[in-house]
Amino acid sequence: NAGVTQTPKFQVLKTGQSMTLQCAQDMNHEYMSWYRQDPGMGLRLIHYSVGAGITDQGEVPNGYNVSRSTTEDFPLRLLSAAPSQTSVYFCASSWDRGTYEQYFGPGTRLTVT
Amino acid sequence: AQRVTQPEKLLSVFKGAPVELKCNYSYSGSPELFWYVQYSRQRLQLLLRHISRESIKGFTADLNKGETSFHLKKPFAQEEDSAMYYCALSLSLGANNLFFGTGTRLTVIP
Numbered sequence: 001n002a003g004v005t006q007t008p009k010f011q012v013l014k015t016g017q018s019m020t021l022q023c024a025q026d027m028n029h030e031y032m033s034w035y036r037q038d039p040g041m042g043l044r045l046i047h048y049s050v051g052a053g054i055t056d057q058g059e060v061p062n063g064y065n066v067s068r069s070t071t072e073d074f075p076l077r078l079l080s081a082a083p084s085q086t087s088v089y090f091c092a093s094s095w096d097r098g099t100y101e102q103y104f105g106p107g108t109r110l111t112v113t
Numbered sequence: 114a115q116r117v118t119q120p121e122k123l124l125s126v127f128k129g130a131p132v133e134l135k136c137n138y139s140y141s142g143s144p145e146l147f148w149y150v151q152y153s154r155q156r157l158q159l160l161l162r163h164i165s166r167e168s169i170k171g172f173t174a175d176l177n178k179g180e181t182s183f184h185l186k187k188p189f190a191q192e193e194d195s196a197m198y199y200c201a202l203s204l205s206l207g208a209n210n211l212f213f214g215t216g217t218r219l220t221v222i223p
Contacts, residue, residue, distance in 0.1 A: 004156075031209075042117065042199065042213030043157075050209065058210060090157065097207045104157040 004105035023091030032074040036087040119214035134185040136200030146183040
């Protein structure tokens with residue numbers, strides 16, 4: 001099993017551009033989530049999903065959209081990138097709720113200039 | 114509001130010495146606490162959770178509700194313990210959000 005995969009690994013965007021960070025898991029997990037990690041701060045939850053067709057906001061959702069059309073995929077969309085969105089983004093999944101063991105992807109390092 | 118504090122950004126200990134990574138939290142309810150670890154060139158992974166009361170790789174952590182702490186301890190540090198350690202809090206079992214601390218980088222000196 002590949003576990004949780006994320007693409008791309010690195011991305012540079014200009015302010016105002018949009019893009020989608022991809023996340024997929026092959027463990028048939030119901031719960032998936034997106035976190036961002038900024039220097040000097042812990043991981044912060046952006047959005048999460050408890051199953052296909054169900055998404056909800058986390059701690060820092062502004063500027064991001066998500067959808068969950070399949071169990072396997074949970075893409076994160078940046079609508080209009082801003083320098084404040086420069087960060088490392090992690091996708092995670094678990095078989096049920098967020099507090100069960102979460103399996104993390106390798107991360108995507110995003111720079112917005 | 115809930116908050117997780119890891120006061121040490123960096124911690125260095127010699128091999129064979131005891132190690133304690135501190136975690137304090139602020140939350141008035143009954144939280145669930147976790148330790149996650151990220152080894153070099155590996156992904157973030159769960160090390161242990163309060164509810165399981167288990168010892169993983171020689172590490173233990175006790176939830177002290179009076180001091181609102183969940184310190185991670187190991188009696189004899191090994192070189193392979195060098196990693197980034199994150200304490201995390203959930204407001205309840207089954208809640209959807211984990212709140213992470215800022216992490217402590219542990220270096221075990223041979």
